[in-house]
Amino acid sequence: MVITGKCACAKVQYQVSAELIDFSHCHCSICRKIHGAAFASWGGIARDKFTYLSGEDSIKSYAFSENSDSIFCSNCSSTLLVDYKPDKEMLYVAMGAVDGNVNCPPGFHEFVGSKAPWFEISDDLPQYNAAIDAD
Template identity: 45%
Template sequence: MSLKGSCLCGTVKYEVTGSLDFAGNCHCSICRKSHGAAFATWGIIKPDQFRWVSGEDFVQHYESSPGRTRYFCRKCGSPLASAHAGSVGEVVMGTIDGDPGTRPREHIFVGSKAPWYDITDSLPQHDTWPPGFMP
């Protein structure tokens, strides 16, 4: 299986060889501000599964918190991926072209979620990182 993704303007394209390990919704203030939304939905991958296919010259990145780098298209601003400790390990689900084959399994960092957004589904909610998970 292979997943393909791209930015809004189509300049940057990436590929994930294999499937997503899982997906989740992050409500932390950094994800909210980075995505301009109530939360960001991330697909977790193995770092060796990710590669930029085209437009890598247009990929900009910055360290949003210690050890975490976010990648986005500098032409259109689309957030694309993030890395912990140097290797891309997450892709923004909204940038995947087509059905990723998995659905979000949880909400994380709901302790700092937007006060104007109510979570109305039955997925598990964690105030910070889920038990046993920390990149």
């Protein structure tokens, strides 16, 4: 299966020639801020299966921690990836930028301890409660 994705302005397009290995909904304050949303959904993929199809020169990255970069389109600001650099095996694609439907492994919520107080999780997926905060 081939997964494709693109940013809002479609300058940056990518493909992943493999299935998702991991599927998480992250409630940490960093993910909330870089998405401007209640939480961020991430698909874990094998790093060596990811390739840019276009727009690689439009990409910017922001180091939100010593080890982690958020990668986004400099034209439209869509978040596309998180690169947790110590992990040489995996990359995490922002699920909101993925095209169409894809097969997802069972999802889970993480960093629920940092959840937006105005958002209620209303599904039965596992919740991991550690807190991580940008501020």
